[in-house]
Amino acid sequence: MxxxxxxxxxxxxxxxxxxxxxxxxxxxxxxxxxxxxxxxxxxxxxxxxxxxxxxxxxxxxxxxxxxxxxxxxxxxxxxxxxxxxxxxxxxxxxxxxxxxxxSSVVKDYDQPVLLLGPRNVGKTSLVTQWHAPWNSDTLESTRRLLTSTVPVFDYTQPDAAPHFADADVLTKVHVHLKVKVHDFPGEPHLQHEVAKVARSETKRLREETRKALGVVLVCMFDAEEAATGVSSETKRYYNGEFFSHLRGFVINEAIGIERLVVVFNKFDLLRAKMPGQPDDALINECITTFDPIIEPFHYMCNSERVCETITVLDRDKLRLSQGASVVLGEAARGLVTTMAGPTSAAGLFPEGSQATRRMAARYPRVS
Ligand SMILES: Nc1nc2c(ncn2[C@@H]2O[C@H](COP(=O)(O)OP(=O)(O)O)[C@@H](O)[C@H]2O)c(=O)[nH]1
Ligand SMILES: [Mg+2]
Known part of the structure; x- marks a missing residue:
């Protein structure tokens, strides 16, 4: 081992x-x-x-x-x-x-209407018919300019205006369209008022509506003069000085003429003077008689704005009264058309009751 x-x-x-x-x-x-x-x-x-x-x-x-x-x-x-x-x-x-x-806002727009014509032609009778056709009091002669308003058309625009309390809120606007009638005295020496009112009213209307509107002139004649001859009162009232004074302001656009409504009033008296004649022939008679007198107006406004109609406004014969609403409709037509539209303006006239436009056909168009 x-x-x-x-x-x-x-x-x-x-x-x-x-x-x-x-x-x-x-x-x-x-x-x-x-x-x-x-x-x-x-x-x-x-x-x-x-x-x-x-x-x-x-x-x-x-x-x-x-x-x-x-x-x-x-x-x-x-x-x-x-x-x-x-x-x-x-x-x-x-x-x-x-x-x-x-809530809603209310806006008022007034169409200025100037009633022209010599004394006793029926200017105050026309205003009375617009305000109170039932009134049969005897009228005192108009010594100073009388102004009043007559409602003609109301409508509502939905969501049209910012509310004053909050601009983000749009409210309804209830619009009241009216005519503002200036009933002038018929004395020629008081005519300086006409141009003054026409100027201030043109300015006011344009500022309020922001539209190129103007005043409505209602020139009244005593239709009986188509049978008896034009009176010296009528000739004195529609005188050259009056027209040239107005014309100056129209030319420089201080006065705008929206419409010229020629009214042949006291047509009942003309019918009585020329019995048997149809109204149509009598209207032509009036045109032939009075058109030369107001001819200068045709050169101040477009002939499309000129129309004529007959009226009977005597308060003693209320049953026979005729034409006051036609004059009112013609006076309001421009404002209603511009603010509310042509359909609304057409509704101002009852069927077949519009003024005629025969005088305008005699004149060339002026702008
Ligand atoms: N026969 C008749 N008389 C009328 C007519 N229109 C008005 N008159 C009368 O004529 C007068 C003068 O009328 P008025 O309206 O005061 O005229 P103004 O001076 O232009 O205001 C009054 O007595 C009226 O009754 C009409 O169509 N026929
Ligand atoms: Mg009067």
Missing amino acids: TIHVPDVTHPLLNLAASSSTPWYLSNELIGPVVGALVGAALTFFLARGGLNRENSLLKTRADNLQSERDKARSELRAARAEVGALRKVETKYTEVKKILGD
């Missing part, structure tokens, strides 16, 4: 064999171990220092985030309160808007 003897050449065995110091206390072994331990300790301490720093940074960040969150929370609370308050305002505003929307 063979006994195996360890190989004494192994360094460790050799070491142990060669010294009295135990092998685990030898310098060769301790040095690296201590080095490793010191290294590990250093690494440990360094790493711990780094972690501490990181930790405190994280803590600072966490603190910051928390205060930001608190701030955001309180802002959210404030914003919620504000939203609540605004909702209340919104509810109130919606209610107010509805009430404003249901």
Whole structure:
């Protein structure tokens, strides 16, 4: 049997064999171990220092985030309160808007109408027929300008105007169209008033409606004069000075003439003077008699704006009265057409009761 003897050449065995110091206390072994331990300790301490720093940074960040969150929370609370308050305002505003929307605005537009003609021709009788056809009082002669308004047409425009209390709310507009009648005295020496009123009324109407409208002239004649001859009163009233004065203002557009309505009043007297003649022939008789007198007007306004009609306005014979509503319709036609449209204007006239336009056919168009 063979006994195996360890190989004494192994360094460790050799070491142990060669010294009295135990092998685990030898310098060769301790040095690296201590080095490793010191290294590990250093690494440990360094790493711990780094972690501490990181930790405190994280803590600072966490603190910051928390205060930001608190701030955001309180802002959210404030914003919620504000939203609540605004909702209340919104509810109130919606209610107010509805009430404003249901309300309406009233607008009045007046067509100026100037009644012209010598004394006793029937100017005041015409106004009385427009206002109170049942009134049979004897009229006093008109010594000064009398002005009054007569309603002619009302209509409603939906969503037409911003409400004065809130421009975002559109409200209905109830429009009242009227004629504003100026009943002048028939004396020629008081005629300067006519041009003055025509100028101020043209200006007012254009400003109010923002349309190129003008005044309506109603020129009245005593139809009986077609049989008896034109009276000196009529000739004196419609004199050259009167026309040239007006013409100056028409040319420089201070006066706009919307319509010229020629009225042959007291037609009952003409019928009595020329019995057996149809009205149509009598109208032609009037045109032949009076047209030369008002001829200068034809050169002041477009002939399309000229029309003529017959009237009987005697309050003693109310049953026979005729034509007052035709004159009113013709006077209002321009304003109603411009503001409410041609269909509304057509409704102003009962079937077949419009003025004729025979005089206009005798003249060239002027603009
Ligand atoms: N026969 C008749 N008389 C009338 C007619 N129109 C008015 N008159 C009368 O004529 C007179 C003068 O009328 P008025 O209206 O005061 O005329 P104005 O001076 O132009 O205002 C009054 O007595 C009226 O009754 C009519 O168509 N026929
Ligand atoms: Mg009068």
